[in-house]
Amino acid sequence: MTELPPRRLLLVHAHPDDESINNGATMARYAAEGAHVTLVTCTLGERGEVIPPGLAHLSGPALGQHRAGELRDAMRALGVEDVRLLGGAGRYGDSGMMGLPDNDDPACFWQADVDEAAALLVEVIREVRPQVLVTYDDNGGYGHPDHVQAHRVAMRAVELAEEAGCPVAKVYWNRVPRSVAEESFARLRDDLPGLPFTGAATVDDVPGVVPDERITTEIDGTAHAAAKAAAMRAHATQITVAEPYFVLSNDLAQPLFTTEYYELVRGERGSGVRETDLFAGLGLGIGDAS
Numbered sequence: 252m253t254e255l256p257p258r259r260l261l262l263v264h265a266h267p268d269d270e271s272i273n274n275g276a277t278m279a280r281y282a283a284e285g286a287h288v289t290l291v292t293c294t295l296g297e298r299g300e301v302i303p304p305g306l307a308h309l310s311g312p313a314l315g316q317h318r319a320g321e322l323r324d325a326m327r328a329l330g331v332e333d334v335r336l337l338g339g340a341g342r343y344g345d346s347g348m349m350g351l352p353d354n355d356d357p358a359c360f361w362q363a364d365v366d367e368a369a370a371l372l373v374e375v376i377r378e379v380r381p382q383v384l385v386t387y388d389d390n391g392g393y394g395h396p397d398h399v400q401a402h403r404v405a406m407r408a409v410e411l412a413e414e415a416g417c418p419v420a421k422v423y424w425n426r427v428p429r430s431v432a433e434e435s436f437a438r439l440r441d442d443l444p445g446l447p448f449t450g451a452a453t454v455d456d457v458p459g460v461v462p463d464e465r466i467t468t469e470i471d472g473t474a475h476a477a478a479k480a481a482a483m484r485a486h487a488t489q490i491t492v493a494e495p496y497f498v499l500s501n502d503l504a505q506p507l508f509t510t511e512y513y514e515l516v517r518g519e520r521g522s523g524v525r526e527t528d529l530f531a532g533l534g535l536g537i538g539d540a541s
């Protein structure tokens with residue numbers, strides 16, 4: 252096996268597109284800096300709603316296959332080469348929105364045995380040995396069953412990996428500080444008349460918004476804003492981008508954040524009011540210079 256770079260980052264996400272929306276700038280930055288970036292996506296999102304009328308015929312496995320292609324294109328835009336589907340393509344199905352009968356499908360990720368799915372993730376952790384893992388909070392950011400389950404599986408995998416002698420030094424949850432969300436939506440309301448979208452979402456539509464004091468880490472991805480926007484555009488069935496805004500299938504505009512925020516929930520926090528590097532304090536070089 253070829254030797255991996257000294258800094259290794261693992262992101263665990265529910266569907267293709269979540270990684271680009273939440274962490275696109277972070278992923279592009281670390282890939283550009285030569286860190287090893289691994290994305291594990293748990294489902295192919297085959298119950299997602301399709302935006303472009305020309306692709307509206309896609310559903311189920313055909314949509315999953317199409318979204319796998321979108322994910323590949325998005326990762327090319329971010330410069331990320333190590334992309335995996337948990338347990339292989341099609342192992343876990345999209346569970347649909349919370350409360351729908353889709354949630355009861357025995358093949359869906361919501362119905363997965365957490366320990367079994369976590370064991371699959373532990374295999375990746377043992378292979379890649381990431382120092383940093385990024386996932387959602389315990390509500391999955393906004394309550395989607397696949398996001399909640401991705402959180403449970405990722406956190407369980409961290410425990411199991413530690414028991415197996417392969418600890419992950421730092422675990423982060425995706426966050427947006429409330430002040431940043433509110434300022435961005437205020438700007439959005441001013442800009443809305445000039446945008447090609449029907450309306451504006453609200454702060455409550457943004458996953459992971461918390462009081463500012465819970466933010467431990469801020470990754471300035473301004474230099475990688477174009478890569479993030481390109482990655483989001485690659486998910487054309489799910490996202491329409493008009494920088495610095497985007498919409499999902501509801502056509503309600505949201506800010507496209509190029510500084511991405513995190514809450515450290517496991518491991519030692521680096522120095523400073525807020526960390527500016529996910530690897531801060533780990534003694535791996537670049538992260539300790541600041």
Ligand SMILES: [Zn+2]
Pocket residue numbers: 265266269395398
């Ligand atoms: Zn999702």
